[in-house]
Amino acid sequence: MITFNRPYCVGTEAELIATAFANKSISGDGPFGKKAQTQLEEQLGVEKVLLTTSCTHALEMAAILLDLQPGDEIIVPSYTFVSTALAFVMHGAKPVFADIRPDTLNIDETKLEPLVTHRTRAIVVVHYAGIGCEMDTIMGIAKQHSLIVIEDNAHGLYGKYKEKYLGTFGTLATQSFHETKNITCGEGGALLINEPSYSERAEIIREKGTNRSLFFRGEVDKYTWVDKGSSYVLSDILAAFLHAQLNEADKIQIKRKAIWNYYYEHLKDWAIANDVRLPIIPEHCEQAYHMFYLLMPSLEIRTHFIKYLKENEISAVFHYLPLHKSDMGRKLGGEQSHCPVTENVSERLVRLPFFNDMAEEELTIVTKIVNHF
Ligand SMILES: Cc1ncc(COP(=O)(O)O)c(C=O)c1O
Numbered sequence: 001m002i003t004f005n006r007p008y009c010v011g012t013e014a015e016l017i018a019t020a021f022a023n024k025s026i027s028g029d030g031p032f033g034k035k036a037q038t039q040l041e042e043q044l045g046v047e048k049v050l051l052t053t054s055c056t057h058a059l060e061m062a063a064i065l066l067d068l069q070p071g072d073e074i075i076v077p078s079y080t081f082v083s084t085a086l087a088f089v090m091h092g093a094k095p096v097f098a099d100i101r102p103d104t105l106n107i108d109e110t111k112l113e114p115l116v117t118h119r120t121r122a123i124v125v126v127h128y129a130g131i132g133c134e135m136d137t138i139m140g141i142a143k144q145h146s147l148i149v150i151e152d153n154a155h156g157l158y159g160k161y162k163e164k165y166l167g168t169f170g171t172l173a174t175q176s177f178h179e180t181k182n183i184t185c186g187e188g189g190a191l192l193i194n195e196p197s198y199s200e201r202a203e204i205i206r207e208k209g210t211n212r213s214l215f216f217r218g219e220v221d222k223y224t225w226v227d228k229g230s231s232y233v234l235s236d237i238l239a240a241f242l243h244a245q246l247n248e249a250d251k252i253q254i255k256r257k258a259i260w261n262y263y264y265e266h267l268k269d270w271a272i273a274n275d276v277r278l279p280i281i282p283e284h285c286e287q288a289y290h291m292f293y294l295l296m297p298s299l300e301i302r303t304h305f306i307k308y309l310k311e312n313e314i315s316a317v318f319h320y321l322p323l324h325k326s327d328m329g330r331k332l333g334g335e336q337s338h339c340p341v342t343e344n345v346s347e348r349l350v351r352l353p354f355f356n357d358m359a360e361e362e363l364t365i366v367t368k369i370v371n372h373f
Contacts, residue, residue: 010248016240028233032240048193051234054187055176059087068092077107079342097324099339109137130288132161185242206231254339256289266367268364301348
């Protein structure tokens with residue numbers, strides 16, 4: 001069976017975890033946590049990075065930082081993972097669902113203005129498949145209406161929009177290091193802070209509402225409860241794992257680029273002949289090589305295709321069910337949303353197996369079998 005995902009180790013993870021034990025420091029913000037944070041800050045050119053237990057938790061931190069009041073709204077794409085909306089709902093916001101562009105499947109910036117009301121606080125964007133949203137327009141709309149932009153960059157680590165890293169546009173951005181991501185530590189995430197005025201409060205929120213980080217740095221002589229928060233710090237065992245992977249980020253990205261290009265080259269003729277749409281990467285975007293998806297002509301054909309691949313021992317998956325039509329989305333008023341592109345794409349998209357050490361032999365098998373469909 002060629003699985004959809006296979007966790008990848010660069011080889012030094014166990015050694016660095018052993019070092020974390022030898023350091024006698026395995027809780028949060030130990031030596032490896034600091035190293036991994038600095039690595040990400042330097043690699044991306046971000047003011048401040050805080051490692052978190054997941055991208056969902058980094059999004060929750062962003063929600064707490066917004067100090068949402070009852071009735072406040074956030075605009076989110078309907079075509080995304082639950083967490084993009086859930087994190088803000090958990091902290092009091094009403095989600096307003098936006099449709100996506102038919103080409104990149106990113107939030108449709110041309111449909112945002114009518115969704116802005118006097119209660120809108122933030123626009124949360126997702127760089128779907130690690131391909132940048134139209135950030136110039138989105139940042140312009142946000143500025144005009146005094147809104148905060150938060151980038152859910154779970155897919156987009158190392159992707160660029162107009163030569164600038166994704167995750168460096170919004171006031172805040174979030175990363176995921178879940179097993180399925182390019183760089184992983186099993187479960188993990190990060191909050192990227194591009195606006196320094198948010199840093200001190202973010203540290204407090206991540207440390208159960210206490211000013212413990214300031215205490216550890218010697219900036220206060222005792223620490224106490226000062227704000228809202230939760231337990232969002234990543235253990236140094238996982239940070240050691242993450243540090244090992246971040247050390248190899250360039251090599252990982254090269255491998256993934258080769259896989260993506262192989263798929264594209266070996267499927268493009270078949271796609272044209274069969275009315276299948278391959279991913280579209282705008283000229284001004286450098287993608288993160290996070291996934292390879294196909295847009296099948298219909299739901300029926302997609303169902304047949306996934307079944308056919310399974311019969312041939314290939315696991316392919318689809319996602320996302322439109323959030324505005326989910327049980328929870330509907331309870332939150334989502335039914336009034338107009339997201340025809342989301343609804344259509346949700347029925348037609350399928351993701352092919354894609355993981356860092358996918359062998360050429362496996363790629364040959366998948367592409368040959370797809371070509372026979
Ligand atoms: C767009 C998006 N946001 C958020 C998440 C949640 O990430 P995590 O599992 O690290 O909480 C995911 C997970 O795949 C995702 O795809």
